Amino acid sequence: MSYNRVVAIQNLNHAFGKGELRKPVLFDVDLDIFVGEIVIMTGPSGSGKTTLLTLIGGLRSIQSGRVNILGQELYGASKNQLVKVRNQIGFIFQSHNLLSCLTVEQNVRMSLRLHQDIDFEQRNTMTKDILEAVGLGDRVNFYPDSLSGGQKQRVAIARALVSQPQLVLADEPTAALDSKSGRNVVEIMQQLAKEQGCTILLVTHDNRILDIADRIIHMEDGRLAKDTALVNQ
Numbered sequence: 040m041s042y043n044r045v046v047a048i049q050n051l052n053h054a055f056g057k058g059e060l061r062k063p064v065l066f067d068v069d070l071d072i073f074v075g076e077i078v079i080m081t082g083p084s085g086s087g088k089t090t091l092l093t094l095i096g097g098l099r100s101i102q103s104g105r106v107n108i109l110g111q112e113l114y115g116a117s118k119n120q121l122v123k124v125r126n127q128i129g130f131i132f133q134s135h136n137l138l139s140c141l142t143v144e145q146n147v148r149m150s151l152r153l154h155q156d157i158d159f160e161q162r163n164t165m166t167k168d169i170l171e172a173v174g175l176g177d178r179v180n181f182y183p184d185s186l187s188g189g190q191k192q193r194v195a196i197a198r199a200l201v202s203q204p205q206l207v208l209a210d211e212p213t214a215a216l217d218s219k220s221g222r223n224v225v226e227i228m229q230q231l232a233k234e235q236g237c238t239i240l241l242v243t244h245d246n247r248i249l250d251i252a253d254r255i256i257h258m259e260d261g262r263l264a265k266d267t268a269l270v271n272q
């Protein structure tokens with residue numbers, strides 16, 4: 040790997056809308072996240088956390104600032120370059136976004152479809168292994184509607200991690216879960232990340248999971264607080 044910072048952001052600004060409706064939502068954001076770190080981002084609703092996550096994930100174009108993700112500068116990047124970056128990122132959202140017409144196994148397997156270097160047999164093995172790892176080895180042929188909220192979110196985690204992404208972006212992944220299932224899914228994420236050596240940026244309001252972080256950052260009114268607390272050391 041030719042970089043040690045998975046995320047390197049300088050002077051990122053972002054606004055929605057144009058003209059009189061223009062509304063700036065991110066101001067001079069600087070953020071570095073190093074290989075293997077688990078970083079939790081907290082902050083009030085509307086402070087810009089999701090916007091920042093979507094910019095980091097290459098899901099929105101950068102208006103101004105330097106945003107280097109996995110060695111790729113996103114400002115001015117081509118569509119192809121953005122797709123390449125996105126393929127190395129696992130996304131986990133608040134609502135699991137599983138396809139209800141596909142089984143658990145098919146939902147997970149689908150996120151390998153863009154990885155042409157992985158052959159059919161490997162895909163089966165990787166899918167089975169990750170579903171075992173999240174404790175759903177006995178649910179592979181179930182449909183999402185027959186699973187509990189916590190189980191669905193574990194499928195979403197499996198789907199995000201099956202391709203062994205370098206970076207996982209998780210936006211309030213426990214928001215729809217009770218505290219026990221919430222704890223359970225982040226512990227699975229933490230364990231898999233440590234095993235695979237991937238980096239995690241996780242947005243949460245859930246104070247009960249803050250201890251899984253190596254570092255906590257705080258967003259307020261579109262600005263990242265400079266003082267970041269180190270935990271677990």
Ligand code: ADP
Nearest residue numbers: 055056064082083084085086087088089090091
């Ligand atoms: P958070 O995730 O911290 O709750 P968001 O990043 O979703 O915050 O939103 C930050 C601000 O940007 C809010 O004021 C929100 O209303 C606004 N916003 C978010 N997405 C859009 C959009 N697609 N169009 C216009 N405004 C948006």
Ligand code: MG
Nearest residue numbers: 088089090210
């Ligand atoms: Mg949000």
